[in-house]
Amino acid sequence: MSTFEELGLSPEICQAVNDLGFKTPTEVQQRAIPTILASQRDLVALAQTGTGKTGAFGMPVLQQVDANSDNVQVLVLSPTRELAIQIEKDLKDFSRHQKGIRTLAVYGGTSIGSQISALKRGVQVVIGTPGRMLDLIKRGKLDVTNVRSLVLDEADEMLNMGFQDDLDAILHDTPKEKQTLLFSATMPNQISKIARKYMNNPEEIQVSARNSGALNVEHHYYMVQARDRYDALKRVVDVNPDIYGIIFCRTRRETSDIAASLAKDGYDVDWLNGDLSQSQRDDVMNRFRTGELQLLVATDVAARGLDVDSLTHVINYNLPDDLEVYIHRSGRTGRAGNSGISISIINTREKNKIRALEKMSGKDFIKQDVPSGKEVCGVRMMDMVEKLRTTEVNEKQIEKYLPEVYERLSDLGWQDLIKHFVSMEFNQILEYYEQAGDINASAGKSNKKNKRNSSNKGSRNSGGRSNSRSAEEGFTRYFLNVGGRDGLNPARLMGVVNEQMNGKKPDFGKIDIQNNFSFFEVEEGFDSKLFDSMNGSKFEGREIAVELAKPDTNGASSSNNNNGSSSKRSGKGKRKSKGKEPFAKSSGGRIKKKRKADVYA
Incomplete structure (x- = not known):
């Protein structure tokens, strides 16, 4: 040497x-x-x-x-x-x-x-x-x-x-x-x-093979139906409590949509793409490098030059169109002698891309099962217990409060005390995943078990895809003339709604993406605001029309709303999340509209 x-x-x-x-x-x-x-x-x-x-x-x-x-x-x-x-x-x-x-x-x-x-x-x-x-x-x-x-x-x-x-x-x-x-x-x-x-x-x-990947990186993939991609991402993140990584998306719009959804679900996350000014990019990158952000959602171009040696994971929310770009992505982890994991979330039609990547990189790609709700809850609970067990106690700081605390809890035995604590910390996550189905898919087969959890109606990630014809209590159901064939998915739908609406943003209930149209629920009281801001705007070049959904005996829906006004709006801000799920670290992501930079994507 x-x-x-x-x-x-x-x-x-x-x-x-x-x-x-x-x-x-x-x-x-x-x-x-x-x-x-x-x-x-x-x-x-x-x-x-x-x-x-x-x-x-x-x-x-x-x-x-x-x-x-x-x-x-x-x-x-x-x-x-x-x-x-x-x-x-x-x-x-x-x-x-x-x-x-x-x-x-x-x-x-x-x-x-x-x-x-x-x-x-x-x-x-x-x-x-x-x-x-x-x-x-x-x-x-x-x-x-x-x-x-x-x-x-x-x-x-x-x-x-x-x-x-x-x-x-x-x-x-x-x-x-x-x-x-x-x-x-x-x-x-x-x-x-x-x-x-x-x-x-x-x-x-x-140096080494022209298309080989880093030696210290394991390559995993999860196969789901395309509609379950965000749900799979969320479970993968939830089952890795100490994850510190980059989520790669294809487009600028997708980065902001996914980051907004994760921020609403309580993660320390932000996004990086060409729509940010230089000062905004510097702010995001500094917070990511210092660990203030746990996750960064980015396009390939924006992540160039992001030199962080301690990333635990790289997640491909979508595989890149040019598979050689995958080598660049996966090389972001497993650096400076550390090990890392590169994860790809694929749909049933992308199995051949995995085989091509294996051939290109000379690496084996390990098929993993998307964890069940029960598995996620177990991992998160044991992580919390371990952190509780290893928390350093500063008796001088708390000693003056302890007598009253002891008195108030004196009627609880130690086992009851643990039950109360676990329930306080985990009731919401347990409820969230209570009805979480198996979303793993097999190539070439329809997976009828792929159902999203619909119990948590306030969740930003679709909150369920049930074909129920009536909205949940406190929510209003709408018909949208854009569907899966237009590239719409739950995360993008929520991103479009929040981008177009000024001021307070609604919470979402169930979202049902069909091929040619969609249904979605938002909390009551947003009818006029939603119609005024959404109707006449465009999604992927197609003019949007939103109507109140009205069920009929044939399962078809909707009649025109009588709110004749429509206007195209742009540049609406995304709000910083206020609420957070108990299973995430904190809601640290700044999600707001950025000024487009004057150079490159």
Whole structure:
């Protein structure tokens, strides 16, 4: 095993690496650093997320910077703001003992003026997203004519995000005589084209298998009917009380819908997608990194650059369309010597995707049964008991209250006292899961037992899909002209309603998603507000119509409401959850409408 000194790195950089606590270089660092230092030959490095890529290109290019010149000598292009910020932080750390080295991260969603001012003062290393970097070049504020090293980090993701034209423009403006370093987890055709067009006979190194996953990660999957996906997610989270993880969704809308549902159910959760401003993204990420948030619901793009070593789980609420993205997702856990679990919730038509992932990654995917309500209750109860047992007692703090407490509880024996305590803590969770059915599904078969729990009418997650024709007491039943074929599910339905309605949001009762239409219940007293805000708005391009549901003998429903007004509304805020279930930690999630950022998804 080589040392950093043996790789040819300067004493200043080796000292910085030692300060950071790194003892031995990773495989990609061992292979890339000597190549970059030994010649000006271009390099294509294929390595997965979390393998030390930033150090592999960062340390050698910093060593080659002329600190006596204020010219921009190194460009590092990254797909997202978060990753650009993370790379700049790492490069600052690596160069802490090199005098005169200045770095700058440039990205959208923040003032371009401050970035221009920093460029005027002189920097040698610029890290940024393609859109902002090209903008600065076109304005004449970023001079790239003296660039010696050009790094394309996570190049496959930049292409996936549609940055091909921007990359072409930036690369075209840089000198032909430079060293180009391309780092990517995969080698799609577009990357090969860039290598052929802009690189000169590049050397290629590949760390481990091109599409393999992290060694410390177990891969599990749960198979349910599509309509039971959120219920399965909730049970998986409930049965892992100490979970600290990311839930990956396909779309921005889905992230906010799922996060809103989990927040209503009491979890410390927030969401991360391209609709957030930079300050909002920073706030979410800081709270997640510090453990204030237990769960983060994110799109693939938004989670780039989120470097957290202690994640216990990654949950794929939906498998990605491009299965190679799964490798990126699963690599977010099982880092820095820790173990992790990557979970996928699939429907009965996605079994072939699991087989493809097994072949791609060379890993076995373990089929797990979605836990029953009884299993969830048992795990949560024993977790609570263990925390109670290990709670440190500070007698000085409580001693003045103990005599009255003893007196009030004197008529209860210790067994009765335990029963009272358990009942107080768990009546609601036991009631919630009392009628929870088996939602496991078998591929190719209809699972008639897949019924959601309908006992908890105030729950944000569908609260049941019974075909009962009358609303529960205190709730009103509505007909909606959008159904499963439009991509509607309970979480998205609730997200749409809450997004369109101003002010106080209703609690939901039963939700029944059919193929072409749906029924849903909300607490009484919201008729006018619901009709006014929902009718005329759109879901996936289809105009929404909401009516009071009126049962008839044929089981059909609804007549038009007489509330003729309708208006399209947008930008309504999502509320912060007030209530919380007893089986969650706390309701910490800020769920509210965010301003769309000016760069990327």
